[in-house]
Amino acid sequence: MKAISSRDNPLVKRLHALASSGRERRILGETLLDGAHLVQAALERSCRLKGLVVSESGVRKAEIADLLGEVGQGLPCHVLPDTLFAHVSPVDTPSGVLAIIDLPAEKPLGTIVDNLVVLDGVQDPGNLGTILRTAAAAGVRHVLLAEGCAGAWSPRVLRAGMGAHFVLEVHERVDLAAWLPGFGGQVLATALSGDACSLYDLDLRAPVAWVFGGEGQGVSPAVLACATRHVLIPMPGAIESLNVGAAVAVCLFEQARQLGSR
């Protein structure tokens, strides 16, 4: 394991660029996994690591030492002083281990006859990662993101996704208004308006494209126009709105319930 102590080291510069800039990640074709749990989840799904970077205090943690013992052989491994590690960490509370991976190749978006989650304007990385994790848990395999969503492969989204990225097909920068009209199933968009149908009055057993918008703006009018129905999550409480991640969880698990999940 090689020690690095200078900010001018080329690897440190590369890590800092990957941690802080989506543009740099696209140029370099790489991204960062933060934390032993996420790196383990990637390995379990056959994601190839290109290198590991650990902090001096991280090396002394059991789960990171285990990880190094397991995959450290034949893989470039570097150790950084904690302050330098914090400098290249993409998160506020550095976990002590980072892995470099290639960004996945973009696959063409063909016909999908299956449930899918469609997001328009979900900019918060934590929300996006949580939604990917929920989709993967609910058994939804396809996620479509419009231009304007957070980058799916940013380190913060990966961290919140907790491995979901490696079991999903995530399509980014999709022209939803062009793609959705060709979808064969129901297109359901959550809404607060009065003409919407209650979630619990819908038959959700056939394929559904679930459309959700970001906080604030919601779903754009062009995308909303593609919905075959507007759906309302009935809220008996005094507050009549949910975080978008919570709304996705309620909808996808109501569908799983109707599909017989036990």
Added chain:
Amino acid sequence: MKAISSRDNPLVKRLHALASSGRERRILGETLLDGAHLVQAALERSCRLKGLVVSESGVRKAEIADLLGEVGQGLPCHVLPDTLFAHVSPVDTPSGVLAIIDLPAEKPLGTIVDNLVVLDGVQDPGNLGTILRTAAAAGVRHVLLAEGCAGAWSPRVLRAGMGAHFVLEVHERVDLAAWLPGFGGQVLATALSGDACSLYDLDLRAPVAWVFGGEGQGVSPAVLACATRHVLIPMPGAIESLNVGAAVAVCLFEQARQLGSR
């Protein structure tokens, strides 16, 4: 509206302390609301503001100008250059307006014959705020937090709660292992273990104390021992875990569905 431009100004020091330290918030008995939407939500629920602070660029935003026009009379209002505002802002992307409010007086925790959310070790402010918002939307009025959860009235939790704090009764630093055995209804703790009962096989129409643990550690053994039942959210997908905020949403809205929410 008074202009402030120095970091040495006593109000700036007070704001910075409130933004960055739970201990300072308790000593001063105050906290900060960040963003026009949250301040409006507080006003709608009769929360008394003690002062408003806006950034120079914030003043030019319509929603903040409206807020100043509505409540600025008779309230101490200060304007700060954007860099100084960022210095006192409790969030990464300053909204341009902060309100100072008193921390609410702690109420004694008596007998509750109603649904409630019980959290053990939920440390992430965003998760906690989202859970409070979900509880308020689902019609759950009481939330109990064990020692070790994030501070409910921290600016980041308030921001994620989006006004939920003002319709809920939140009890902090509750000795759950002492209180839960006296609860008259079911105590349901989410678990991944095999002896748990499926959420969809439970009758949730009588009062439930829903117990959730934080990421990583989960519910502590002493609290888990108070559960009358362990509950499993069936996950048909390839990933078998949910963000705690998503798990809360699935459980509370399944209960609302069973209670006849339409």
